[in-house]
Amino acid sequence: MTARPANAHQARLLRLLRDGGPNSRAQLGDQVDLSRSKLAVEVDRLLETGLVVADGLAASRGGRRSHNIRLAPELRFLGVDIGATSVDVAVTNAELEVLGHLNHPMDVREGPVAVFEQVLSLAAKLRASGLAEGFDGAGIGVPGPVRFPEGVPVAPPIMPGWDGFPVREALSQELGCPVMVDNDVNLMAMGEQHAGVARSVGDFLCVKIGTGIGCGIVVGGEVYRGTTGSAGDIGHIQVDPDGRPCACGNKGCLEAHFSGAALARDAEDAAREGRSPELAARLETAGRLTAADVAAAAAAGDAAALDLIREGGNRLGQVIASLVSFFNPGLVVIGGGVTGLGHNLLASVRTQVYKQSLPLATGNLPIVLGELGPTAGVIGAARLISDHLFSPA
Numbered sequence: 428m429t430a431r432p433a434n435a436h437q438a439r440l441l442r443l444l445r446d447g448g449p450n451s452r453a454q455l456g457d458q459v460d461l462s463r464s465k466l467a468v469e470v471d472r473l474l475e476t477g478l479v480v481a482d483g484l485a486a487s488r489g490g491r492r493s494h495n496i497r498l499a500p501e502l503r504f505l506g507v508d509i510g511a512t513s514v515d516v517a518v519t520n521a522e523l524e525v526l527g528h529l530n531h532p533m534d535v536r537e538g539p540v541a542v543f544e545q546v547l548s549l550a551a552k553l554r555a556s557g558l559a560e561g562f563d564g565a566g567i568g569v570p571g572p573v574r575f576p577e578g579v580p581v582a583p584p585i586m587p588g589w590d591g592f593p594v595r596e597a598l599s600q601e602l603g604c605p606v607m608v609d610n611d612v613n614l615m616a617m618g619e620q621h622a623g624v625a626r627s628v629g630d631f632l633c634v635k636i637g638t639g640i641g642c643g644i645v646v647g648g649e650v651y652r653g654t655t656g657s658a659g660d661i662g663h664i665q666v667d668p669d670g671r672p673c674a675c676g677n678k679g680c681l682e683a684h685f686s687g688a689a690l691a692r693d694a695e696d697a698a699r700e701g702r703s704p705e706l707a708a709r710l711e712t713a714g715r716l717t718a719a720d721v722a723a724a725a726a727a728g729d730a731a732a733l734d735l736i737r738e739g740g741n742r743l744g745q746v747i748a749s750l751v752s753f754f755n756p757g758l759v760v761i762g763g764g765v766t767g768l769g770h771n772l773l774a775s776v777r778t779q780v781y782k783q784s785l786p787l788a789t790g791n792l793p794i795v796l797g798e799l800g801p802t803a804g805v806i807g808a809a810r811l812i813s814d815h816l817f818s819p820a
Contacts (some may be wrong), residue, residue, distance in 0.1 A: 430476035431820035436439075436469045441478060441498065441817040443524055445522055448620070449482045449497035463623035470496060500524060503558070504812055505565035505602065506802030507546055511535050511585055511638030514542065516549040517805035518558045523621060523813065525802055527558045531593050535570060538588035562604045564816050566808030567594060568611035570639060572657040581656060584663075584675045585639055600819045605810045611635065612659060613650045614807030615797070616643025619760050621810045623798040631758040632750060633797070634661070636743070636765035638687045641751070647724050661750070662686065685739035687718045687765050693735050702733035706784060722767040736768050740775025747776060748783035755788045762797030771798070773805055
């Protein structure tokens with residue numbers, strides 16, 4: 428993809444076609460503030476660039492029928508969601524529909540070189556499967572703060588060796604296309620905004636509970652990143668001044684008490700101390716426990732597992748309650764690997780938020796699980812790069 432929109436009007440048209448699919452000139456005209464003649468000029472210019480193509484006759488609205496317009500069907504975006512323990516890579520079309528999606532276990536602590544070797548290998552598999560000859564752009568999510576303009580991770584607590592690594596520059600050279608980089612939870616929020624539970628919401632919070640905990644903040648339909656890219660780092664809000672040591676160097680952080688890693692550790696303690704026969708049996712079989720084991724034990728009615736979920740949900744709910752009182756969002760979305768805990772977790776979070784936050788802020792506040800699961804991050808990554816490419820150069 429070498430062409431870019433020449434002005435804001437063309438950029439708006441491209442994004443409308445991305446988000447709404449093929450449309451007639453007349454329907455596009457209903458959504459943009461342009462005269463019919465000016466709209467015709469801008470659409471014709473986009474047709475000349477090859478970014479859009481004619482796509483059959485539109486439904487009649489009286490008079491001569493016009494052609495539908497759609498984004499070029501050969502456009503391909505690569506979405507990469509790097510988590511603490513795995514990598515997701517997907518290829519989408521221009522409307523951000525996932526055409527192929529691969530996942531591979533990977534420890535982010537192995538460093539950027541090893542992780543990106545795996546990313547490039549998965550991208551090559553997607554190309555070899557015939558889904559894409561190449562990529563027109565790539566969006567990358569990493570589990571730590573990102574200096575967004577440069578696409579560089581900044582002092583990420585769980586990512587040794589990544590501080591200052593030129594992710595955008597390095598991957599752009601390897602993939603041969605433009606690359607944008609952001610924090611993984613921001614991309615999850617963008618994914619849920621594009622195709623998930625937050626489609627019609629302008630102001631919302633998206634909380635990701637995985638190995639760590641983060642929060643995507645969307646204001647007026649746009650991700651808020653903060654001055655240095657660390658907005659939403661709620662995993663390091665203190666919930667217990669005398670609490671456990673955290674990877675960030677402080678004590679009593681939310682992440683140290685309730686995250687995928689903390690939950691697995693507490694579950695293993697419960698198993699070894701004889702408080703949970705169900706978890707003990709799973710530990711003996713597998714040699715280690717994960718959040719998924721806690722979810723399965725809770726589903727089987729295990730009291731210790733249910734207690735762990737309730738206690739963690741209460742701590743998370745206390746933090747979210749403060750955020751709700753401060754930000755007054757229209758929706759709170761909870762996603763990430765720990766969402767297998769499902770409605771037991773959701774019930775504890777809701778109880779705390781509705782109890783602690785002001786009634787004015789919670790009166791019509793849905794607190795829900797994300798809809799997209801493991802594809803939220805890769806769809807958000809494709810949305811990120813398409814936002815960039817569908818903007819005037």
